[in-house]
Amino acid sequence: MRIRKLGVVGAGTMGGAIAALAASAGVPVVLLDLPGDDDRDGPARRGLERQLAARPAAFMDPDRARLIEIGNTEDHLERLASCDWVVEAIIEQVEPKRALYARLEQVLPETTIVTSNTSGIPMHQLLEGRSERFRRRFLGTHFFNPPRYLHLLELIPTSETDPEVLAAIESFGSRILGKGTVLARDVPGFIGNRIGVYGLLQAIRLMERFDLTIDEVDALTGPLIGRPRSATFRTADLSGLDVLRHVAIELSEATGEDFSLPGWVEALVEQGRLGEKSGIGFYRREGRDIFTLDWKTGEYHPRAEFRLPAIGQIKDLPLPERLRGVLALPDKYGDFMRTLFFTTAHYTLERAPEVAYDLVAVDRALEWGFGWDAGPFRQMDMIGAEALRAGFAELGLSEPELLQKAGERGFYSREDGTLHYLDFSGTYQPVPGISGTIALSGLKDAGKVLKSSKDASLIDLGDGVVLLEFHTKMNAIGEGILRMLNAGIKLVEQEGYAGLVIGNEDPRAFSAGANLGLILMLAREGGWDELELAVRQFQRATMSLRAAPFPVVVAAHGLTLGGGAEFLLHADHVQAAAELYTGLVEVGVGLIPAGGGTKELLFRFTQELAPYVEADPFEAVRRAFMLIGMAQTSTSALEARRMGFLRPGDRITMNRDRLIADAKAAVLALAPDYVPPVPGTIRALGREGLGNLRYAVWSMREAGQISDHDVEIGNALAYVLCGGDGPPREVTEQDILDLEREAFLKLLGTRKTQERIAHMLKTGKPLRN
Missing domain, CATH: 1.10.1040.50 (N-(1-d-carboxylethyl)-l-norvaline Dehydrogenase; domain 2)
Known part of the structure; x- marks a missing residue:
């Protein structure tokens, strides 16, 4: 049974949010509600507008709202006939639900699945008067509010639900909508x-x-x-x-x-x-x-x-x-x-x-x-x-x-x-596994750890794929992780593995960035030679992802900031969880990205414009400057793709539980004919582009939007993105990496940047000094 289109009846809090989730996943939706007095489709329209205005956001990308067709239950009920699954999310009363089902049975083909999102009414109470055909294709699907963010989807079949229908909803809910599904008994309140x-x-x-x-x-x-x-x-x-x-x-x-x-x-x-x-x-x-x-x-x-x-x-x-x-x-x-x-x-x-049918379902439901x-x-x-x-x-x-x-x-x-x-x-x-997932804890128990330290581990995922897992606080990247990455690249090459996945099961973060505490300590102690060496090592590490003779896939999720984003940007492929909050946020602590992030966005955006002869090359520089200089962070993987942190070929996993398994599959798909990408060159704009960016920075300072130190940071970033203040010239990736490193160390040497880092470490919030 293939579900290609979803119908939702009831555009209230839950119905509208379920529609937003499905549309975010790329599924067309028909959203109906009762007819309004003046505007017949008004209730459904307002329900959609509420989801577009919701905070936290109900849509992963507001543009996906175009996948939702609105209407009302008097004039447009027949539109649901084109849907493979119809979710009822109307008032929590038995009789109105029964009356709706009677009408649905008249317009839906016998292949359509109908479910109720009731939060507690037993399913069997809702089926009075329905045919055997309807009963076989009916069950409860209880989403938790807000559906985008809460992982649970309770499935409540009746004794008459067709097992194939249950399996189809479980698969679609898990794979496409990204839910963790549990089977609940048909009793009040479920689990x-x-x-x-x-x-x-x-x-x-x-x-x-x-x-x-x-x-x-x-x-x-x-x-x-x-x-x-x-x-x-x-x-x-x-x-x-x-x-x-x-x-x-x-x-x-x-x-x-x-x-x-x-x-x-x-x-x-x-x-x-x-x-x-x-x-x-x-x-x-x-x-x-x-x-x-x-x-x-x-x-x-x-x-x-x-x-x-x-x-x-x-x-x-x-x-x-x-x-x-x-x-x-x-x-x-x-x-x-x-x-x-x-x-x-x-x-x-x-x-x-x-x-519940087992205590594992109880634990998963509450978790x-x-x-x-x-x-x-x-x-x-x-x-x-x-x-x-x-x-x-x-x-x-x-x-x-x-x-x-x-x-x-x-x-x-x-x-x-x-x-x-x-x-x-x-x-x-045995505890039932979650279909399509890889549990790292199980691999560790089975002795699949190839190498480990207090900061990171290398784990055999099977089928020739190795995983690099971080396990520092918030997966902050430091020397220990970089050493393990180097060891992992050598291991994969020497032992003939197919490729490398970089990922972890931390519920919060792929990586919140570099170890700021260590950076600040070295700066205050005057350890500049050590700091320069550390930045060079970080740059070599990110570039090694690109140069490795095998595919490297980053399984990014949650907070993927600063250095974490630089790992993402340099991977051959990114398998991103739908909830991905990524960005180069170094300006928040008075720095610019120096692990190749500045370089990568400049090269990526410039190369995207290359096929268009009449395109203004400054647009690529401006785009990178705005992303980095404003510390823009995605609120989803879909937005990360629109911003340019993800490429069109990078893929999105709706269900976080499946991320490592999907990343492994991506390595295996790339491995047979993999060839490392050829290092590129671009034409840097030099003083002409630099003048434009410096004027923009000056204008913001004149308007009182930024501080004097923000001006210094902005000018440093502009200098790197333009390849210096000379005439336009061909530059290599290493040329921009060198400028990145110099700008980073110069800013780190200022008192105001050190104050910003210290404030961030103490409060978790940026300081505008």
């Missing part, structure tokens, strides 16, 4: 909301019981315990308090369990204080200032940073040690965290067999849908069965049957190098 919302409500109730503040609870339930920075209350604000209330009411009614919200939260909803969408909820933003709700009085006060000495002692430890440390916190904070952890763990153990570093069963293994039993006993809770089955072995167990999980019958089964 994510049933367990995740329970934990969130517990945190709110226990805050009242232990007399904590919202700021304190969010400090305790965020990154400290492996959860997102949005923690509890900021997450609720982002989702919408009205949405939270609706889900809570639905779960209470459908399960008979108590999911009710405290009265003061109900009051916030009645007052229209709905969170991010209304500008006020548990938090209120005024300009750059954030105010927090006092839940007792309903008033807001400046956000307070929560400090506790015991937290300072554990906050930088690995997650298992942090969890154990949090459960041992003193006074009411420890009481709160122990009660929250053990009540939520107990609920998860009791409900998991009801909502992918709620942003947890480790799902609940992995967390329970981190603190151990003995601690679980003691915690349950302290709260007067019984020992769940699933914990009894696990005994002391745990919910996960490694046997002969393979990770197993406890299934609900009490036996252990």
Whole structure:
């Protein structure tokens, strides 16, 4: 079954965002909503406009909005007949959904798949009156909001869903839309909301019981315990308090369990204080200032940073040690965290067999849908069965049957190098892999590490492909990584491997750039010979990617900045994750790119213009100057391609889990007839181009847009891009590399650049001095 076109009925928050995701992936979409009074297509049009204006952005490239055809459900329902999959995302009520399905059944061909994006209504309740044919091609597809950024897609088949239909949606959701899919049972709330919302409500109730503040609870339930920075209350604000209330009411009614919200939260909803969408909820933003709700009085006060000495002692430890440390916190904070952890763990153990087919799906649902570093069963293994039993006993809770089955072995167990999980019958089964992926942890366990240091490793990916993995903080590039790159290139050539992939599984960054701390230290100590040698080594490293007699593929994702972007720019091929935030951002710390980034953009853009005889060569210089001088960074791989960081032949992987596997495939595709590219030359513009750029810099200074030091940086960048201030001349790549290096070291020697670097290292923010 091939899905080529998507229909979405309902252009609200979720329907519009699903349409934006599909269009970003290159899939044509028909987006329908109820007819408007004056403009029949107005509701759908406004839904699309909301997605174009959404922050964070719903579209990976706004130009992809042209793939969405809008209409209304009275005049244009038949347009859905051209769609292979129709997603229903209308009001969360059973009867309107049933009425829509009755109409869809009249216009859709029997090959079209229909799914519901309901957040909690069981699928079988929606199928009353539908034919057997419709039932076989129907299931639930629950995206999490916002669909572009949250990885989870819950698939909820009924007992009548055709297995081929389920497989088609799983494949399309995973490969094309980039989702991590889990199979959920057809019960209220499915997996994510049933367990995740329970934990969130517990945190709110226990805050009242232990007399904590919202700021304190969010400090305790965020990154400290492996959860997102949005923690509890900021997450609720982002989702919408009205949405939270609706889900809570639905779960209470459908399960008979108590999911009710405290009265003061109900009051916030009645007052229209709905969170991010209304500008006020548990938090209120005024300009750059954030105010927090006092839940007792309903008033807001400046956000307070929560400090506790015991937290300072554990906050930088690995997650298992942090969890154990949090459960041992003193006074009411420890009481709160122990009660929250053990009540939520107990609920998860009791409900998991009801909502999921295996506990791996529960962990993945909470990790992918709620942003947890480790799902609940992995967390329970981190603190151990003995601690679980003691915690349950302290709260007067019984020992769940699933914990009894696990005994002391745990919910996960490694046997002969393979990770197993406890299934609900009490036996252990191999953890199911994710189709089309390569797990580096599994390769390491299998002894596939060829060479390793504290900064980087070389791993055998199989089929003749080697991976260079960074593992410094934020994968910052330093001498250790460059040494391992050199070793990797020698290994691949000498041992006859097919090629090299450079990538890693860090959820945040391919590489956030060079090691600024070391650079600043050497500059302050006057180690200029050492610094010049270091820059030369970095330049040789990036150029070695191009000169290697085998293909080098960079698997770029997340933050790919500065030196990381220079690795990307010099690879034979880039396999980029859809969420790619790349740019040459060195001017933010008072420098210019000196690892070949300035050179590469100049050569790339100049060579792109070469076939056009009448093209103005200054356009290539101007384009590179703007990208580097304004530190422009892509907000997606699609934008990176439009900006020029990715070439037309570089490919994009929608599903981050598949990135390493796709990069390996790219190496194998290039390897059979690979020949290294021939070094090129271009004609540098010299003083004519330099005069134009210097005038632009002067104009910006006159307008008060930049500082005197920005002028110095801009002029240094202009000098490199124009090949100096002489007459136009033919230059090699090495000529521009030499100018890069000289400009970098000269700027590094200034007090203001050193101040900028120090400020960035201390605060993470640029200094405009």
